[in-house]
Amino acid sequence: MEKKVFTVLFIAVLASTIGVSIIEPLMAIYSESLGASGLYIGIIFSAFTLSRGLFTPIAGKLSDHHGRRNFISGGLLVYTLSSFAYIIAIDVNSLIVVRLVQGMASAFVAPLAMAYIGDIAPKKQEGRYMGTFTISFFLGFGIGPIIGGTLNHVFSMNAAFIAMGALGLISLALVFLTLPELGVHKEKKPSAFLKIIKYKAMQEILLIRVVTAFGVAGFMVFFPLYATSIGLNTAEIGTIITINLLVTALPQRYFGKLADKHNKLALIILGNLVMATTILLIPLTWDFYSLLGLNIAMGLGGAIGLPANTALAAQFGRLHGMGSVMGLLQAAFAVGMTLGPLIAGIILDLAGLTVVFFYTAAIVAFGTLAFYMFVKRNVKNHLSGS
Template identity: 40%
Template sequence: MQLYGISSNDPAMMTEKDNRLLFTSLYVAVFSTMLGIGIVVPLLPKFAETLGASGFGIGMIFSSFALSRAITMPFFGRYSDVFGRRRFIITGLFLYAIFSLLYIPAGSVLELSVIRFLQGVASAMVFPIAMAYIGDIAPPGMEGRYLGTFTSSLHLGMGFGPFIGGFVTDIADMEMAFICMAALTGVALITSFLFLPDYRGKQIVQTSLFHLLIHPGLRMPILYQMMNAFANGTFMVFLPVIAAHVGNLSPGETGLVISLSVLSTAFLQKVCGGLADRFNKYLLIATGCITVAIALALVPGFEGLSSYLIFALLMGIGGGISLPAMYALVAITGREVGQGAAMGTINMVMSLGMIISPMVCGLFMDQIGISSVFFVSATIVLITTPVFLSKVPLFTSRNR
């Protein structure tokens, strides 16, 4: 099939214009899909309660999405290196749109959990493979700029989605929010169908998942993703709890705090991606970790909206500094093991972390109190920082 505007299906033969068109179409696709996710995620707990869900049931609904992604992402990523990327993304977007409409007739917690699980499978065919596309076209030495700019699509979609979801639900109803999610995914599907070329990644010997997990080039990104999962799990799951009971924030104010953090990360991605290409990537990751640890440790003492907005900015800045550097390291390793395999593995780790971290932090909350959750997460982030600093020549020479 001849694609509109794309002159070659081989990334090595694609022109700068081809690269821009590919980048833009993927950006629109991921942004549209993430906007759809952002629209409904804040509404799911309320929807689940109308179906009689307990606290455990709500947790099961959210965890099923992350669980299916964790199981399937590394396999879809590796297969896209062999069979081509386009078919996976188009199939994933089509299935995601269909599953979005199935929320409307869902009549039980089990049905909703199954739908979320299937949507997780569909999304696993889109996001890591889209990132593998970008890794394919990123010139050596510009991985940070390309991946940083691209990942802003995820954060922008998740940042604006809750506002749109609340607005749609207020003027219409929750069913219309689900229809919007399906419609936005449909936009992404059309964009991908028209403009995405189909090519395989660099032909390499397939690496097992175990060897990917212990690969020297992925060890630091994997450590970062596990740490980042604890930080983000604490932020997304437990911030609304402490903000309401300790910080005296309204639900609307809590939503503003979350959106500010996500959007500030998005707006920093391109700039900090360029920094990742110019400066030591491990130093940037460590700097971001320290910023996030400080933010988490300060939360229990905060009260009022202004204090929480400071926290949101610190969290957003920390992620904005560190994420492009981490993904640049993954893209560099992807040239050896396959971009799909590398991106699938690293996103699998994040999903696993997002399953584990709320449960671990929930235990601390039950036994010690809500404030302990933030101290524990801050400690986990902080104790990983020296590992990243050990890869910085300045600190290595000092240790010697």
């Protein structure tokens, strides 16, 4: 049963993530073609993550009370339909609406899939299970951009949107037809949100998730514009982003097992500092290979820190409701993914593209320092005991 759940969810999340990431290197360019300014590019990206962030805690709480399978299926259905709606977006406002709807739908997919995996992970093996499962996200995000860039380069932007919808449909069929409901929601009553977020350990987990997401968003949204400005085409941009995310994905299991045995907090801090350094250096690069080198380093930073952060959340979820905790974790990620493009978009309009990367790197570095100080102050109450 556990193996079946893991395999079904891994394949379904991989397919749907490839779909949504197909349009990742294209959205800024597509938004500009509809007349979006730097601020509106930020709003378009943030609409997805804002909507997702608002609905993930709700989705997680509902799944703790009523089960996860049907909510995942419903989320995938709306996600698939909204994928095809990109084709009929005629202006910036309609594109924002599509992003809001798809963000809401995604809130019922990834967080609940992570809660499923948290449910079946043995104690003290949360890092290995969550790290291995997280490969599906980053592998999907790694494969998608090169497919999207190539589809746009060879065919058109609409080809990328059609591919996204088709992959969503595959995920929906797989989950609806083969995923069993575990019934964990019948065994334990989840804690209230206010109780969960009062714990110092949970506050630490959420803080660093926001900081990490802020850096990822600030980079991913505006990196294609910088790469285009120095002469790269969309296929090259997609290749670089793909390699970045593959480097993040492939060592996840290894660093997850490392997090099970060693200090999770040290791994989180190291990973974020590597990411901040690479973002800082982006405007100092000048060609495909130098950008590729920095993206490999950034991917490694993500591989080091993310499994440890998710493992801490899974440990906490055992006590207070896995769906609720994973929903809050994804909401924190959405906060960072929302604020990153919005604020970076304003910086772009006011100070130019180069300053966007300097600013984003500074936020990640200072946010990681704040996390360290917070943990140091509350170390006696920390969940992991590492």
